[in-house]
Amino acid sequence: MVGLSLGEKHFIQGGIAQDLRCDGRKRLTYRPIYVETGVIPQANGSARVRMGATDVIASVKAELGKPNPFQPDKGKVSIFVDCSPTAAPTFEGRGGEELSTELSAALHRCLLGGKSGAGAGIDLSSLVVVEGKICWDLYIDGLVVSSDGNLLDALGAAIKAALSNTGIPRVSVAASAPGDDEPEVDISDEEFLQFDTSGVPVIVTLTKVGKHYIVDATTEEESQMSSAVSISINRQGHICGLTKRGGAGVDPSIILDMISVAKHVSEQLLNQLDSEIAAAEAVNEES
Amino acid sequence: MKTEPHMAEMKAVEWASAIVGDLKLGKVVWLCDSMNTVNTVTSKEELCVWDTFLEATIIRGRFEANPWTMQWINRDQNYLVDAFPKFTLKNNFTFLKFDVRRDVISPCVKNFLQSFKPSFIEMEYVSPEGLRLDGRRPMEMRQIRGEIGALAKADGSAVFEMGNTKVIAAVYGPREVQNRSQQMNEQALVRCEYSMANFSTGDRMRKPKGDRRSTEISLVIRQAMEACILTHLMPRSQIDIFVQVLQADGGIRSACINAATLALADAGIPMRDLVTSCSAGYLNSTALLDLNYVEDSAGGPDVTVGYLPKLDKVTLLQMDAKLPLDIFENVMQLATEGCKAVANYIREILLENTKQLESRRGV
Numbered sequence: 001m002v003g004l005s006l007g008e009k010h011f012i013q014g015g016i017a018q019d020l021r022c023d024g025r026k027r028l029t030y031r032p033i034y035v036e037t038g039v040i041p042q043a044n045g046s047a048r049v050r051m052g053a054t055d056v057i058a059s060v061k062a063e064l065g066k067p068n069p070f071q072p073d074k075g076k077v078s079i080f081v082d083c084s085p086t087a088a089p090t091f092e093g094r095g096g097e098e099l100s101t102e103l104s105a106a107l108h109r110c111l112l113g114g115k116s117g118a119g120a121g122i123d124l125s126s127l128v129v130v131e132g133k134i135c136w137d138l139y140i141d142g143l144v145v146s147s148d149g150n151l152l153d154a155l156g157a158a159i160k161a162a163l164s165n166t167g168i169p170r171v172s173v174a175a176s177a178p179g180d181d182e183p184e185v186d187i188s189d190e191e192f193l194q195f196d197t198s199g200v201p202v203i204v205t206l207t208k209v210g211k212h213y214i215v216d217a218t219t220e221e222e223s224q225m226s227s228a229v230s231i232s233i234n235r236q237g238h239i240c241g242l243t244k245r246g247g248a249g250v251d252p253s254i255i256l257d258m259i260s261v262a263k264h265v266s267e268q269l270l271n272q273l274d275s276e277i278a279a280a281e282a283v284n285e286e287s
Numbered sequence: 288m289k290t291e292p293h294m295a296e297m298k299a300v301e302w303a304s305a306i307v308g309d310l311k312l313g314k315v316v317w318l319c320d321s322m323n324t325v326n327t328v329t330s331k332e333e334l335c336v337w338d339t340f341l342e343a344t345i346i347r348g349r350f351e352a353n354p355w356t357m358q359w360i361n362r363d364q365n366y367l368v369d370a371f372p373k374f375t376l377k378n379n380f381t382f383l384k385f386d387v388r389r390d391v392i393s394p395c396v397k398n399f400l401q402s403f404k405p406s407f408i409e410m411e412y413v414s415p416e417g418l419r420l421d422g423r424r425p426m427e428m429r430q431i432r433g434e435i436g437a438l439a440k441a442d443g444s445a446v447f448e449m450g451n452t453k454v455i456a457a458v459y460g461p462r463e464v465q466n467r468s469q470q471m472n473e474q475a476l477v478r479c480e481y482s483m484a485n486f487s488t489g490d491r492m493r494k495p496k497g498d499r500r501s502t503e504i505s506l507v508i509r510q511a512m513e514a515c516i517l518t519h520l521m522p523r524s525q526i527d528i529f530v531q532v533l534q535a536d537g538g539i540r541s542a543c544i545n546a547a548t549l550a551l552a553d554a555g556i557p558m559r560d561l562v563t564s565c566s567a568g569y570l571n572s573t574a575l576l577d578l579n580y581v582e583d584s585a586g587g588p589d590v591t592v593g594y595l596p597k598l599d600k601v602t603l604l605q606m607d608a609k610l611p612l613d614i615f616e617n618v619m620q621l622a623t624e625g626c627k628a629v630a631n632y633i634r635e636i637l638l639e640n641t642k643q644l645e646s647r648r649g650v
Contacts (some may be wrong), residue, residue: 186322
């Protein structure tokens with residue numbers, strides 16, 4: 001819990017009303033984003049994203065599994081988020097569990113779409129090895145190392161970066177086993193397939209403080225929020241998912257307004273993120 | 288031209304087939320771990336690989352001309368390809384047949400081999416040249432790296448790496464005691480929580496929080512740190528140490544303690560000395576410093592020592608497995624030497640950090 005005095009609260013609220021926040025940003029400006037990829041060598045793909053004092057790591061691990069019998073032509077993706085107590089002492093023990101579950105559910109909604117797999121940021125059918133028998137299970141793990149607000153956006157960005165860093169081993173299936181229940185497979189440890197991550201959306205969280213809303217809120221600013229809307233938007237400008245948090249009600253017209261603002265902000269964020277990811281990957285390839 | 292892996296594989300088979308052809312061995316069973324190659328060679332259909340067309344045609348010709356067969360072998364069982372010929376030669380077998388099937392082969396063949404000569408497939412952790420699996424000498428430590436102030440929000444924080452093991456530690460406090468019933472009037476309350484990230488191990492972990500192992504490691508770290516913190520200077524307050532493992536490759540306890548020491552120093556908490564830790568083991572009749580995961584899981588003894596370098600005192604000592612007393616002395620001595628080396632390094636980092644703080648202040 002953030003302990004703020006009455007004066008500090010007024011300062012934050014007043015600053016937001018005047019479009020000049022405590023760290024000198026405007027209402028719709030993000031903190032600088034730093035992306036590092038390939039930080040976890042034992043994962044198939046990983047990335048670390050820092051926005052101010054917020055620091056998150058996302059990793060992607062792929063395992064061979066069986067597809068869901070109702071969707072034989074699709075792979076499976078699951079997202080787990082863990083809040084490390086290093087981020088805040090309140091996450092100690094089971095303290096971080098509630099927030100972790102909330103974040104994983106929101107990410108699931110924003111990145112993976114509905115149960116049918118429609119609207120997912122990742123092409124799930126590209127994960128199938130043998131239809132109905134073998135597919136890749138992607139385990140996406142997020143870890144909050146340090147928390148200074150706006151965790152959802154940072155995690156979304158980290159997952160996007162980790163996915164573009166992910167290489168799935170090429171699998172060849174034995175030619176001699178038609179109609180076999182468990183076909184023999186050979187997992188290559190030299191050849192990897194890259195994902196097409198251009199469809200993965202970014203998440204923009206608009207936090208409403210007083211009459212105005214801001215992007216990329218810090219912990220102090222988040223403590224003053226009445227409600228927050230997280231919108232995930234892809235390259236085409238389509239909304240892929242939406243979550244509203246916080247107790248206070250919001251006028252429907254304001255929500256629509258927020259969505260159009262988020263769409264505008266997401267374009268800049270996507271461009272910035274893409275160039276950061278490309279730069280990080282270039283550094284990786286050099287070393 | 289860029290050489291793709293499967294092209295290299297085909298080229299290798301082609302060269303091998305030329306050698307085997309010259310030897311005129313008669314019946315030969317080929318084991319290959321690339322399914323692509325096996326499919327190309329054994330298939331009776333017309334060739335449709337263009338980048339390796341030449342190699343494939345030559346290999347197929349040789350396979351047709353000789354009584355050879357080719358089978359695919361799982362990459363995990365690759366060592367068998369090496370082990371079997373040696374085994375047959377050693378025992379004067381002339382023929383040995385086994386069914387190459389995943390999951391069946393590993394235990395049954397292992398047992399079979401062990402029934403003849405138990406030491407045959409024992410791993411070699413130190414090569415005859417005196418080098419370990421990762422190329423280190425027995426008394427060599429992995430590369431260590433420490434970084435202070437990795438987290439902006441914590442009062443003190445540090446990252447510590449020992450080879451591929453990477454640990455991040457955060458210290459909060461001294462601050463008011465959260466749970467009043469735990470408050471102590473004479474000294475500070477030191478608490479520690481250890482957690483492992485889902486992605487820290489090779490295989491993904493499913494339920495990392497609050498198991499017995501992490502509770503035990505939390506306790507070990509807490510006790511080691513409590514021994515060096517001047518708790519009596521901060522009565523009625525609480526110090527939290529949180530350790531998060533990002534990558535696990537053996538020596539986790541040691542890395543955690545070293546990271547916690549750095550983080551405590553960064554938080555400016557008064558300490559008697561810097562606790563440092565290092566582990567050592569004993570494999571293939573050699574004492575080895577700073578075991579990595581493979582060496583650690585070999586089942587040999589693993590001695591972890593926590594050491595106060597200035598006071599010359601041991602605060603933590605753990606060992607599993609059994610060891611003769613005189614060898615234990617050597618191993619523990621080695622681990623203590625490791626601790627001293629770590630202490631020197633930590634001191635350097637702290638000095639560097641203090642110099643930076645000084646220059647920022649403009650002194």
